[in-house]
Amino acid sequence: MISVKGYAAQSATTVLTPFSFQRRELGPRDILIEIDYCGICHSDIHQVRNEWGGSIYPMVPGHEIVGVVTKVGSEVAQFKVTDKAGVGCFVDSCRTCFSCQQNEEQYCEGHLVTSYNNVEKDGKTPTYGGYSSSIVVDENYCLKISSKMSLAEIAPLLCAGVTTYSPLRHWKLEKGQRLGVVGLGGLGHMAVKFGVAMGAEVTVLSHSPNKENDAKNLGAHHFVATNKTDFSKLLSNHFDLILNTVSASHDLNTYLQTIKKDGTMVILGVPPESTQLAAFPLILKRRRLAGSLIGGIKETQEMLDYCAEKNIGSDIEVIPAKEINTAYERAVIGDVRYRFVVDCKTF
Numbered sequence: 001m002i003s004v005k006g007y008a009a010q011s012a013t014t015v016l017t018p019f020s021f022q023r024r025e026l027g028p029r030d031i032l033i034e035i036d037y038c039g040i041c042h043s044d045i046h047q048v049r050n051e052w053g054g055s056i057y058p059m060v061p062g063h064e065i066v067g068v069v070t071k072v073g074s075e076v077a078q079f080k081v082t083d084k085a086g087v088g089c090f091v092d093s094c095r096t097c098f099s100c101q102q103n104e105e106q107y108c109e110g111h112l113v114t115s116y117n118n119v120e121k122d123g124k125t126p127t128y129g130g131y132s133s134s135i136v137v138d139e140n141y142c143l144k145i146s147s148k149m150s151l152a153e154i155a156p157l158l159c160a161g162v163t164t165y166s167p168l169r170h171w172k173l174e175k176g177q178r179l180g181v182v183g184l185g186g187l188g189h190m191a192v193k194f195g196v197a198m199g200a201e202v203t204v205l206s207h208s209p210n211k212e213n214d215a216k217n218l219g220a221h222h223f224v225a226t227n228k229t230d231f232s233k234l235l236s237n238h239f240d241l242i243l244n245t246v247s248a249s250h251d252l253n254t255y256l257q258t259i260k261k262d263g264t265m266v267i268l269g270v271p272p273e274s275t276q277l278a279a280f281p282l283i284l285k286r287r288r289l290a291g292s293l294i295g296g297i298k299e300t301q302e303m304l305d306y307c308a309e310k311n312i313g314s315d316i317e318v319i320p321a322k323e324i325n326t327a328y329e330r331a332v333i334g335d336v337r338y339r340f341v342v343d344c345k346t347f
Contacts, residue, residue, distance in 0.1 A: 001025060002032070005347040006132030007324055008058040012050035015325045018347070019058060021128060023136045028075035030136050033085050037318070038130035039064030039156040040340040042186065042247055043270075045328050047117050051272065056117050062130030063089040063115040064158040066151045067344070076139050084145035086304070087130065088158035089294050090114050091137050092121060103298040105141075131324065133347045143301055146308035153313030156186060156339040157304060160314065162295035164191040164243060165303040167266040168198060170292065171241055175199030180235075180242035181220070182255060184211045187245035187268055189315055189338040192218045197310050203239070205231060205255070214337065218315075232257040237285065245269045256281035256289065264288040314339050320346040 001022040008019035026032055044061035046052050065087040069079050079085060093100050094110025105112065111121055116129030129135075145154055164187055173179060179200040181191045188204065195202040196219035203222040204215040212223040224231050235258040242259060244252070247269040259265055267289070282289065295303065307313065315338045319327050327340040 002134065002136065004128075004132050004134050006060045006128065007321055007347070008060045008128075008131075009048045010058050012048070012055060012057075016048065016061075016131070019060060021060070023128075023134065024125075026071060026073045026136055027138075028073045029138050029140065030073045031069050031076055031079050031085065031139050031142060032071040032134060032136050033065070033067040033087065033142070034070045034134050035065055035067040035130055035132060035344040037066050037152045037155045038062040038342045038344055039159065039314070039316075040324070040327055040331060040342060041156075041159050042331060043159075045331060046270070048328075052270075054117075056119075056126060059117055060128035060131050061116055062132070062342070063087070064155045064160070064341075065115070065130035065135060066145055066155045066158070067134075070134075072139075078139050078144070079142065084147060084151065086143040086145050086154065086158050087115060087135060087137050087141070088143065088162065088300055091127060091141050094121075104296045106294045106296055130344070131321070131342060131347075133344060141297060143297070143304055145304065148308050149311070149313055152316055152318050152341050152343075154304070154307070155341050156190070156314035156316065157307055158300070159294060160186045160190045160339060161307065162300045162303045163187055163268055163292070164245070165194055165306070166295040166299055167243060167268070167290075167292040168194055168241075169299070171264050171266065171290075173198050173200055173241055176201065177240040178203065178238060180205055180239040180255075180258065182206075182242060182244040183246040183269065184208070184215055184338075185245060185334065186314075186336075186339045187243075189214075189218055191243045191245060192220050193312050196220070197312060203235070208334070237261070239263055242266065243268055247271055249273050249275065251275065252289070253278045253281050256287055259285065259287045261285040262287070264290055267291045316341045318343055322346070
């Protein structure tokens with residue numbers, strides 16, 4: 001077994017504290033990654049605090065993992081020692097269902113093994129995430145990282161990046177189309193960067209007027225403060241596509257009215273409460289309301305390669321491990337531009 005240091009939550013009501021545990025020895029197709037950085041996703045906070053239910057303790061969060069390969073199994077073909085590698089939101093899947101066969105493992109109909117707060121396919125071994133010093137993962141569930149970019153800036157791409165890239169590709173955002181981005185946080189700022197890179201006319205819709213300069217600096221063409229204007233009338237039938245990244249409760253119906261005929265709003269954020277949906281905003285213009293979840297390994301690699309080509313990284317604040325709990329509190333109130341990244345060399 002491999003000894004590892006990390007930070008863990010022991011219950012839904014305790015802060016994260018230092019935690020030592022064991023990783024498995026490498027199998028033939030496994031690689032050992034010494035973790036340099038791990039992003040803090042808001043879903044980490046939800047699961048640590050059991051806000052979605054089903055949390056397993058002790059919990060070592062973290063699914064935006066980047067580092068250096070330090071050891072490889074005897075049959076590994078895609079990685080070698082000293083390569084940079086990443087691990088996202090899952091570390092295994094059933095591999096045989098329709099979704100897995102379509103390179104969309106994130107929708108696995110069998111057993112999707114998430115990077116933490118889950119168990120391996122044996123049904124009993126817990127998975128521990130990237131708030132740790134190293135991780136062992138099957139090479140087929142790891143990503144190749146370009147040496148062109150900062151590892152710290154790449155880390156959030158493993159979740160926030162692919163979560164926004166995937167729907168833009170799936171709904172075929174085209175140059176010149178109008179993209180709305182609801183919310184300017186960890187997901188929203190990546191949606192803006194991708195939308196601009198793909199040639200769309202990007203508008204940020206935010207309830208925080210003080211984010212206007214940030215939105216423009218990220219490349220957004222327009223900014224609308226949703227708490228200061230009747231934006232549904234101002235932008236009636238305006239957008240081809242909206243990515244809704246907000247995790248707080250809000251009225252989806254007003255945003256639907258800003259979409260063109262046959263346009264789509266994709267839900268990426270997970271509000272704590274259900275929202276009542278009216279029929280008319282959908283019916284009158286044949287609009288669509290859809291959802292999207294991260295991306296498969298193939299698409300995530302495509303996204304990373306695209307980011308390397310376009311020099312797209314996340315806007316981050318790097319913190320030592322001892323500041324994780326403070327970062328959680330700051331993230332909850334939106335006091336980060338735009339993603340915390342833990343320096344895992346400080347464990």
